[in-house]
Amino acid sequence: xxxxxxxxxxxxxAGGSLRLSCATSGFTFNEYxxxxxxxxxxxxxxxxxxxERNGGTYYADFVKGRFxxxxxxxxxxxxxxxxxxxxxxTADYHCVADxxxxxxxxxxxxxxxxxGTQVTVSS
Numbered sequence: 044x045x046x047x048x049x050x051x052x053x054x055x056x057a058g059g060s061l062r063l064s065c066a067t068s069g070f071t072f073n074e075y076x077x078x079x080x081x082x083x084x085x086x087x088x089x090x091x092x093x094x095e096r097n098g099g100t101y102y103a104d105f106v107k108g109r110f111x112x113x114x115x116x117x118x119x120x121x122x123x124x125x126x127x128x129x130x131x132x133t134a135d136y137h138c139v140a141d142x143x144x145x146x147x148x149x150x151x152x153x154x155x156x157x158x159g160t161q162v163t164v165s166s
Contacts, residue, residue, distance in 0.1 A: 045069040045155045047121075047138040052160030059128050063160060065121040065138030070155075072119045075141040078112060079123045080153060081134035081162075090151035091136070092123065093144030103148035106132075128164045135159040 051063040067077070078093040092112035093101045100112055111124040121138055139153035 045140060047140060047155060047157030049136065049138045049157045049160040052136060052162045054163045054165060055128055057128060057130055057164055057166050059164075060124070060126045061128065061162060063123040063125070063136055063138075063162075065123075065157060067119045067121060067138070067140065070140065072114075072116055075155075076144055077114055077121045077138070077140045078142050078144065078151075078153070079121075079136055080139050080151075080156075081132075081136045082159070083134045086134075089134075090142075090144070090148040090153075093142050093148075093151060094121070095144070101144055101148070125162070128162075130164050130166050133162060133164045135161050 046068045048066045055061050073096050076095045079091040082088045094114050109127045114121050137159045138157040141154035144151045
């Protein structure tokens with residue numbers, strides 16, 4: 044059974060930073076592309092980043108230059124470093140696996156989802 048467990052969310056002021064972590068299990072780590080989506084009641088689900096099996100990394104336009112995603116194959120972990128956070132980054136952030144990340148980020152989809160970790164950015 045694929046399991047994705049996020050941690051690291053919390054409350055931060057605008058302009059601040061947070062690092063999210065995701066512990067993965069239940070699959071051969073390099074078998075899938077992994078990454079992050081986020082979800083809010085108003086915007087629904089948004090793809091944030093995708094890390095391909097070969098390490099190629101892609102981002103949604105609205106986080107480029109501010110967020111960095113990477114995977115640690117030795118630890119079966121996925122990370123999202125977020126800097127210069129904005130109030131509009133407030134969302135429930137989900138670690139995902141088995142992503143289709145061709146084309147625009149609005150076209151990405153993911154098969155496996157973690158429960159999510161809440162990030163709240165205050166003004």
